[in-house]
Amino acid sequence: MFNKNKSPAPSPQPRPSTPAAIPPLPDMPSAGAAKPATAASAAPAGTSSRGLSTLSSDLKFEGTISGAGDLQVDGQIKGDLRVGRLIVGETGAVEGNVSADYIEVRGRIVGATSGKQVKLVSTAYVDGDITAEQLSIDIGAYFQGRCVQGRRDAPAATAPKPVAAPASDLAPIPQQPAGQVIDMKPH
Template identity: 25%
Template sequence: MFSNNNRNTRSESKTVMPTSNVNIIGSGTTIQGDIVCEGDIRIDGQVKGLVSTKAKIVVGPEGEIIGDLVCNSADIIGKVTGIIKVEDLLFLKGNALVKGDVYTSHFEMEPTAKFNGRCYMEPEEVAAANQKEKHGKSVATEKVLQEA
């Protein structure tokens, strides 16, 4: 029934790893705390805290972040209250609502999106902001989290 040949074949086979690392916070989920990851992340629920990745963040139409956002690129369709630091492209789509300052190299915004804050696009300001608070909460975020 079980032969040595089958066991050898199985042990010699390579484990198939996924080609991408995508993290999803689903609708109806609330997380209180920081999220730090390496791969892409999509948020359709609510996060109260820092969200940081070296890849892309997508905040879906029902998604909400109350805290800072640090990433390489971001597409925001939902709500973000806090400081956003994006190395490459920040794209506000649809009915996005952003309340807080933005540090980015490239910024795109659809006419239906709303943005209340300051935008910094000078490379030295973006780099300084990323170095200063790479994985820490800003003073503004601490205030928002205490009020929530």
């Protein structure tokens, strides 16, 4: 019934010494792989369906960057930046005005920042004003500047109209040349 011969346990295979794969960013489709859209994994509004463009840490760029796509900055940019979604990595630095629907800062921004959602992670350094509908600042993040909460498109509240006095009750205001004193005491 029982066999006393045991097969030797498989010897562990040595793992290659390659760096671990970098996990995809949250709410971002990884390059070449389509994720099914679910309510739990829905990306912020305005996110493009294309992959994420990356400026790697060994690159420097001078000039204006604009477009509707998504950008991760791990290098350095001197100039204004206007994209759909922006992630400034820990080694990334932007010197200029930044505008995007979603902005996540792990690195450095020196300039005005404007977006619907702005998130400063604990490693962030931001020197400039931030205008955002939603702002998140983690403990440890550095922020120097003013913060203005942007307004959402909402119907304007109607203010009550002031009650005006009848025209017959108003006395005309005498016109005097500049520099003269008007005596307003009743005579």
